[in-house]
Structure formats: structure tokens, C-alpha cells
Amino acid sequence: MKYHRIPDETIRRMPKYLRALGWLQQQGYATISSQQLAGQLHLKSPQIRKDLSYFGAFGTRGIGYPVEKTASQIRQILKLDSPQKAVLVGAGRLGTALAEYRGFEMLGFEIAAIFDKSPEKIGKRVGALVIEDARFLHRIQDRQIRLAILAVPAEAAQECADVLVDAGIKGILNLSPLAIDVPRSVKVISIDLAVELGVLPYYV
Amino acid sequence: MKYHRIPDETIRRMPKYLRALGWLQQQGYATISSQQLAGQLHLKSPQIRKDLSYFGAFGTRGIGYPVEKTASQIRQILKLDSPQKAVLVGAGRLGTALAEYRGFEMLGFEIAAIFDKSPEKIGKRVGALVIEDARFLHRIQDRQIRLAILAVPAEAAQECADVLVDAGIKGILNLSPLAIDVPRSVKVISIDLAVELGVLPYYV
DNA sequence: CAATGTGAACAGCTTCACAGCC
DNA sequence: GGCTGTGAAGCTGTTCACATTG
Numbered sequence: 001m002k003y004h005r006i007p008d009e010t011i012r013r014m015p016k017y018l019r020a021l022g023w024l025q026q027q028g029y030a031t032i033s034s035q036q037l038a039g040q041l042h043l044k045s046p047q048i049r050k051d052l053s054y055f056g057a058f059g060t061r062g063i064g065y066p067v068e069k070t071a072s073q074i075r076q077i078l079k080l081d082s083p084q085k086a087v088l089v090g091a092g093r094l095g096t097a098l099a100e101y102r103g104f105e106m107l108g109f110e111i112a113a114i115f116d117k118s119p120e121k122i123g124k125r126v127g128a129l130v131i132e133d134a135r136f137l138h139r140i141q142d143r144q145i146r147l148a149i150l151a152v153p154a155e156a157a158q159e160c161a162d163v164l165v166d167a168g169i170k171g172i173l174n175l176s177p178l179a180i181d182v183p184r185s186v187k188v189i190s191i192d193l194a195v196e197l198g199v200l201p202y203y204v
Numbered sequence: 205m206k207y208h209r210i211p212d213e214t215i216r217r218m219p220k221y222l223r224a225l226g227w228l229q230q231q232g233y234a235t236i237s238s239q240q241l242a243g244q245l246h247l248k249s250p251q252i253r254k255d256l257s258y259f260g261a262f263g264t265r266g267i268g269y270p271v272e273k274t275a276s277q278i279r280q281i282l283k284l285d286s287p288q289k290a291v292l293v294g295a296g297r298l299g300t301a302l303a304e305y306r307g308f309e310m311l312g313f314e315i316a317a318i319f320d321k322s323p324e325k326i327g328k329r330v331g332a333l334v335i336e337d338a339r340f341l342h343r344i345q346d347r348q349i350r351l352a353i354l355a356v357p358a359e360a361a362q363e364c365a366d367v368l369v370d371a372g373i374k375g376i377l378n379l380s381p382l383a384i385d386v387p388r389s390v391k392v393i394s395i396d397l398a399v400e401l402g403v404l405p406y407y408v
Numbered sequence: 409c410a411a412t413g414t415g416a417a418c419a420g421c422t423t424c425a426c427a428g429c430c
Numbered sequence: 431g432g433c434t435g436t437g438a439a440g441c442t443g444t445t446c447a448c449a450t451t452g
Contacts, residue, residue: 011403011407042383079406086401146405149401171407191395191400197377199216201351202218
């Protein structure tokens with residue numbers, strides 16, 4: 001394909017493909033057609049073909065895409081081929097739920113540290129990790145962590161984000177309901193569950 | 205404005221506006237300009253004006269939008285003006301985190317029941333609710349609940365969705381990593397946190 | 409004069425149709 | 431025959447520019 005800027009929406013679908021391919025590999029599939037994959041993910045097959053073609057020609061005409069090879073290509077594209085360390089800020093219910101969520105590992109993420117500011121939580125264990133004092137959040141600077149998951153109350157979100165950015169964090173998954181201000185060089189993905197739920201009654 | 209189909213993306217932004225307006229009201233604002241609101245939400249002001257104009261002319265030229273009245277209009281549009289009952293399926297970490305999340309109430313949602321299939325959890329309390337046996341999930345049919353939040357492991361998602369649909373549920377917030385099959389008349393919103401996190405390293 | 413409301417231009421993404429290849 | 435790869439068409443959503451109004 002000629003030069004093309006890769007659509008953000010394409011990038012957003014890549015992790016889904018990766019996950020589906022992982023599952024297919026476990027099922028013993030060696031190849032998969034765009035149509036089969038589309039059925040599984042509730043997408044249309046030309047969409048999948050176009051998405052993958054942005055990165056080169058992975059498939060074989062008449063056959064489909066090689067499951068394992070395509071998966072490892074996607075891992076490379078998304079930079080998930082080397083383990084990605086992430087720090088989790090906020091050890092409330094949501095935070096601990098995320099800490100124990102296996103889905104992150106499957107994509108190559110490793111929760112490498114957990115912080116909270118509540119004295120009752122500091123020192124407690126969550127899985128293999130010990131909750132650290134949020135006052136020392138800036139120390140992650142020394143630990144080669146570039147991603148953060150922000151699961152703190154709205155009031156604390158901006159403040160935490162500032163510390164994280166200062167400590168060299170380059171990507172933040174923001175689960176608080178507030179938009180946070182960060183330098184242009186830091187990528188933020190925000191998810192607000194209440195807001196997502198908020199549209200449902202409209203469609204019902 | 206002449207006839208226009210309302211973009212889905214516009215609907216997706218409405219709950220954000222609603223929340224921001226609620227917050228502004230607490231701060232004592234009587235009116236707000238599209239520009240101020242845009243700053244808060246990290247959007248552009250023409251976007252907000254266009255979004256709101258799909259539903260009529262809420263604002264006053266030279267002044268802005270009346271905070272309280274606009275909020276109640278949006279509640280009406282989204283059908284959040286009457287309390288919306290939702291059933292929560294899955295009382296794991298994520299489920300209980302959601303059960304106690306105040307953000308839902310703020311938009312007019314009420315978690316009206318919690319189900320789980322694990323015998324150790326059934327009968328336990330979460331807030332004001334008692335966890336019920338997932339085998340009896342179909343009984344929500346009698347309780348005027350039309351929305352569901354699905355926080356169960358991937359393996360159980362489709363099965364639960366089937367029961368929910370049979371029991372008259374019309375909207376599902378699916379937090380499991382699988383796409384679920386439902387009749388066209390049921391609206392599903394899916395959020396997969398791992399997948400959202402998955403794009404970050406690409407942008408870093 | 410400050411801010412809305414909106415047609416029109418623009419940008420981005422999806423879908424189509426089919427040529428190309430195994 | 432079956433399935434990929436892709437330019438082109440179509441669609442959806444965003445941004446602009448400005449007429450309009452309190």
C-alpha cells in the first residue's frame with residue numbers, strides 16, 4: 001500500500017485482534033480468515049483486512065492469516081513484544097480489582113508497583129506486591145516504568161498525574177471521571193464507566 | 205436546525221456534559237459558555253454548540269447556557285430524569301467496586317440487585333444489597349429492571365447475557381473481554397480495560 | 409459586543425468492489 | 431475457488447466562518 005497515516009481507530013482495534021489471535025492459537029488454529037475473525041469480534045471482514053494491510057501483507061490469498069505470526073507482528077507494532085511495566089495508583093476496590101486482573105498480563109503488561117495514600121492500605125499486600133506510600137510516588141522515576149493506571153478519586157487525579165509526569169511516565173490510563181492536563185508528549189486514555197453507562201437508557 | 209440524525213458520538217458526549225454541568229452547579233455557576241465548558245472537558249467549543257443544538261436552542265447569545273436548565277434537558281434527552289435501575293452480574297473485585305462507585309448515582313442510576321454464582325459470595329452484603337444466586341438471575345424479569353452491568357469472567361459472559369436478554373434486559377454494559385451476541389433490540393456497550401491499555405505503548 | 413446556532417467545507421474512517429494471488 | 435490487498439466511493443463526524451441575536 002502507498003503511504004498512509006494509520007488511523008487511530010485501527011490502532012484501537014489491534015489489541016482486540018491480538019487477544020482474539022491468542023485465543024485462536026490456544027484452540028489450535030494455524031490460520032484464520034478475515035471473515036472468521038470478523039465474526040468473532042463483531043466486525044466486518046474488509047475492516048480487518050484493511051487494518052492489517054496498513055502494516056504490510058500478513059496474509060496468504062486463498063488461505064488467510066497465520067495465527068501465530070500475525071500475533072507476534074501485532075505485538076511488535078504495539079510494542080507489546082517486550083514486557084511493559086505499569087504503576088497502579090490507587091488501591092481502592094477498583095485499583096485492587098485491576099491489580100488482580102489477568103487480562104493485562106495476557107497483553108504483556110506487568111503491574112510493577114501499587115501506591116495509595118491511605119495509611120491503612122500502605123504496607124498491605126496485593127498479590128505479589130506491597131502497597132507503597134503515595135507520598136513517594138515520584139520515586140518510580142528510578143524503576144524504568146513508563147505507564148501508569150490512575151484509579152484514584154476525582155479530586156486526586158490531577159495531582160497524581162502531575163507527579164507521574166514529573167517521574168517520567170509517558171502513558172496514563174485514567175479511570176477517574178475528570179479530564180487531566182498533561183504535556184503533549186504524554187498520552188492519556190480516559191475511561192469513565194458512569195459515562196459509558198449513561199448512554200444506555202437513550203438507546204433502550 | 206433542519207432535520208439531522210443525531211450522531212452517536214454526540215450522544216456519547218452528553219453524559220460528560222451532564223456531569224460537568226452538575227459540578228458547575230455545585231460551584232454556583234448559573235450560566236456557562238461553550239468555551240468554558242470546552243476547556244474543562246478538553247473539547248472544542250463549536251463541538252459543544254453543535255452537539256447541544258441538535259436538541260434545540262438551549263443557550264442565550266451573548267450569555268451562554270443556563271447550567272441547571274441545560275442539565276435537566278440533557279437528563280431528559282438521555283432518559284436519566286427518572287431513576288434507572290440496573291442489575292449487576294458478577295460480585296468479584298470489579299463488580300463490588302462498581303457496586304460502591306458513587307458515579308453511577310450521580311447520573312441517576314441505581315444498582316438494584318447483585319448476582320453471583322459462587323456459593324461463598326451468595327448471601328453476603330455489598331452496601332445495602334445482598335448478593336443473590338446467579339441461578340435465579342431470570343427472576344429479575346419481575347423487578348422492572350432494564351439495564352445490566354456484566355462483570356463476569358469471559359467464559360460466563362455469553363451465558364449470562366442470554367439469561368439477561370430473556371429476562372427483558374434492554375441494555376448491557378459489558379466489562380468482559382468478549383463480544384457478546386444479543387438480539388438487535390438490545391444495546392450493548394463493551395469496555396475492555398486491557399485493550400484500552402494495549403494501545404498506550406504504541407503512542408509512547 | 410459576546411456568545412450562540414448553523415450551513416458548508418473538511419477530515420477521517422468504513423465499506424465496497426474487484427484485481428491479484430495461492 | 432477462496433481469500434487477501436487496495437484504490438475509490440461513500441459515510442460520519444468535526445471544524446470553520448459568520449450571520450444572528452440578546
